Every structure is written in structure tokens, then in C-alpha cells.
Amino acid sequence: MTEKFEVGSVVKGKITGIQPYGAFVALDENTQGLVHISEVTHGFVKDINEHVKVGDEVEVKILSIDEAAGKIGLSIRATQEAPEKPAAQRTAKPKKRPAQAQPANSDTQGFNTLKDKLEEWIEQSNFN
DSSP: OOTTOOTTOEEEEEEEEEETTEEEEESSSSOEEEEEGGGSSSSOOSOGGGTOOTTOEEEEEEEEEETTTTEEEEESGGGSOOOOOOHHHHHOOOOOOOOOOOOSSOTTSSOOOHHHHHHHHHHHHHHO
């Protein structure tokens, strides 16, 4: 089945079918593989039909070959250069907020057991 195909090689193929999860690509008359939707392009792909059409000629990289199952995993995005991130995204680091200072002796702060809190709430409700 795949004597002439090797993992890592880049080959040309033709889109023969599209499903919500990916596109089927014919590599030759007898061999076809699948480009999973996550391997169509860089970034998120909501609708694969916005990126490829049946009959399109595409360049794909062979990611995996499963002889036993007769499956070939392909990637279009692996043949494309990744888009450069804007400078602000490359250098910006998330800012950490400083910890809020807590009063040391506060009756309303800290952990109380449910039993203690329940008694406190009952007392408060009786005064209202």
C-alpha cells in the first residue's frame, strides 16, 4: 500500500472528500489519507469547507502510516510556515496582581466550621 510513501515526506494530492472532522486526500490512484481538521491550517478551523474544496490540489506532509488499519495521517498546515504572532503577544507576560493584605485580627476573616457559622447566622437572624 505505502511502499512509496514515508512518514515525514511532503507529497501532492487531491481533495476527494470532506467531512466535518477532516478532508480525504488521494495521494495516487490507490492510496488516500486523511487531513484532520486540526491539521488544515494554523489556528482554529470552525468550518473546514472555508479552507478546502473537493478537487483542490494540496501539498501535504505524511504524519503517520498505519499499515494494519490502512490509514495515512496527513497535514496541510505542516507544509505552511506558521504565522508570526504580533509583537505585543510575543513579549507580553500576564501581570500578577499583588496579594491583598488581610487584617491580622479580624472576626469576619478566616475559616470557621459550619457549626460555628450556623450558630452565628441563627443569632443574627433573631436580631432582625
